[in-house]
Amino acid sequence: MFDYADKPATQRLGVLLLPGFTPGELGLLEDCLAEANRLAEMPLYQLLLLSMDGRPVTSRSGRLQAVDEALRSDGGYPLLFVAAGDLPKPLPATDPVLSALASLGRQRGLLGAWHAGAFWLAAAGLLNGCRATVHWTWLEAFAERHPQVIVSSALFEVDKDRATCGGGVAVADLFLHLLARQHSAELAASVAERLLLERIRGRDDRQRIPLANRVGSNQPKLVQAVLLMEANLEEPLTTDEIAQHVCVSRRQLERLFKQHLDSVPSQYYLELRLNRARQMLRQTSKSIIQIGLSCGFSSGPHFSSAYRNHFKLTPREDRQQGSVRSAAE
Secondary structure, three states: OOOOOOOOOOEEEEEEEOOOOOHHHHHHHHHHHHHHHHHHOOOOEEEEEEEOOOOOEEOOOOOEEOOOEEOOOOOOOOEEEEEEOOOOOOOOOOOHHHHHHHHHHOOOOEEEEEEOOHHHHHHOOOOOOOEEOOOHHHHHHHHHHOOOOEEOOEOEEEEOOEEEEOOOOHHHHHHHHHHHHHOOHHHHHHHHHHOOOOOOOOOOOEOOOOHHHHHOOOOHHHHHHHHHHHHOOOOOOOHHHHHHHOOOOHHHHHHHHHHHHOOOHHHHHHHHHHHHHHHHHHHOOOOHHHHHHHOOOOOHHHHHHHHHHHHOOOHHHHHHHHHHHHHHO
16 A cells, blocks of 8 residues: 555564553554554564563553563564553662663664653663653653653654653554654654544643543633633632633623533532642641642642542541552552
């Protein structure tokens, strides 16, 4: 279907599976590779599933996934991705995964990761000075642990010979971007069409579904109001100020929130700030008072009271429970 003047060599694409990887993301990559090979009528890619010791790996669903071989420290993978679905604890320099990745990073080839996989690449020093992303729920933790990385909330990032994405369907977007770069945009578009993808999303697309997609594009005032709230968590605006900024009356604004979000503006705004605080509590080492202030609460007691009323436990109790869960895991 696609003519090549010179038959391209088959590329070995390795995927290092770490315990807790998401099988659906791996399946999506497998579908993309198979379709690319079929449409090109030649094996452009050879997929190799890897583990550290060559043994099967337990996925997030609890099933064992067989692999083709143990990760080779001498390379041989022009493309290598780290597949991880769980937020790791801070990794010691002696971690065998980090040692192997650091060795591979000194060789030629593209190293990538999806979902939480970038934590391992960053801990191995392979993302220093590069733009990189992880799943949006872990951006706070990633930024705090790895300040030497340029953390992005984009759908995916390709910087020099490093490629990362947030996981989920973005695995397909990243692969199709690389396919277009290595072979042709026409082939990438054909693969997307075969997989019934509406379009190939670019790196500038958001990881999270924009509010406009959820409530409809005919509610621009509501979308503007929520964007204002999200941009002003540290110093919250009043409902009257938000209404003034989006050029509606307070009553009109309250009616929009009630009709489309089943909430009043002040309560929706408070929940945004509290959810942000909970994310920071669980992912960063910042003090509770620092987190409260950065989420727009005037004092520790004010923050603790609002947090307990919403989540039924105090910020300190929530952080302690998170520590217990991590230790148990």
